[in-house]
Amino acid sequence: MAVVTKQSPEGGNDVSPTPPPLPGPTTNCRRKGLFVMNNGSVTKGESTAMRNMWDNLFDGGFRADVTITTDNGGIIYAHAAVLGMASPVLRGLLKQAKGSGRKRSISIPGVQHDAVRVFIRFLYSSCYEQEEMKELVLPLLVMSHAYVVPRLKQICEQQLEDGLLTLENAVDVFQLSLLCDAPRLALISHRMILRNFKAVSATEGWNAMKKSHPLLEKEILESMIYEENIGKEKIRESNEQKIYLQLYEAMEALIHICRDGCRTIGPCDKDFKEDQKPCTYAACKGIELLVRHFAGCKLRVPGGCIHCKRMWQLLELHARLCADPSLCRVPLCLNFKEKIKKQGKKDEIKWKMLVKKILSIKRIGGEPFFVSLNSISS
Known part of the structure; x- marks a missing residue:
């Protein structure tokens, strides 16, 4: 086909036509x-x-x-x-x-x-009105599955996920999603039931399910109990992790105080400057106060003072973490090492478990002053 050009005022054909716009996206x-x-x-x-x-x-x-x-x-x-x-x-x-x-x-x-x-x-x-979909989404989901119309089934599932799934119809949607082979929708509706169990269990759909499908009700209740137990277990593990992290930070602060010196407590051969930078160890202040109390307490026996008892436990924990007591500057480290050798097997197992969990929180920053996790496992 010949290219048509626009004539110039002089009569020439040297002006090209305006190109057509590019086609839009598919x-x-x-x-x-x-x-x-x-x-x-x-x-x-x-x-x-x-x-x-x-x-x-x-x-x-x-x-x-x-x-x-x-x-x-x-x-x-x-x-x-x-x-x-x-x-x-x-x-x-x-x-x-x-x-x-x-x-x-x-x-x-x-x-x-x-x-x-x-x-x-x-x-x-392939059209529908939004108001009709809002009112009839459940029967449309059933028919799209029964008569194998995947496009409509996909739309119904998406509409339910995007807002048509409510506390009132959650139980019905859960049952229909199981019957209509819609695993994602079943999971979403099941989660909604578990998160809002008190409100969902008061709906008409729940009462109808109790009569028609008592086994399904039993399964939901069992999963509810399981989720509660999992939640409690996660809270317990989280609290344990916090305790192990605090003990880890306490060990680091104790090494820092006795090896490097901090504020008014530290090695006797250290001179502290007035413009000394603030300490970066989170537990340093608490360990410092505990050490000062331990140094001046007149009872200073494991069962006589609760603060001294805690200090004794921290010193023993440090001794179990310390890799080389001959170079360690923490007080009584070598003494506790000798005491550990004479300790009973039951106590030894408990302390090893505690040390292993502390070391697994994160790598001790005071290496090589602390033992490795591999040596504890072996």
């Missing part, structure tokens, strides 16, 4: 039923026209050859070609359906008429 089928055109783009007017055409075909029933009967005598007219292409299950029903001439009749029982109408309409134009 538009996939969304909830409003947009259809992809050949060039990958679609305009709002075109999509609306195509939607209206399919809606008119369904609403008008032009040359409809299928009659769908619903509960309470409801009738919906449709086209076998559309139903057969949209759902393999409906295609099978149409092959078995009886009728006069080309007219056939099928039945969709157990679902309210409005839900069936919205379902059939979706098979035509």
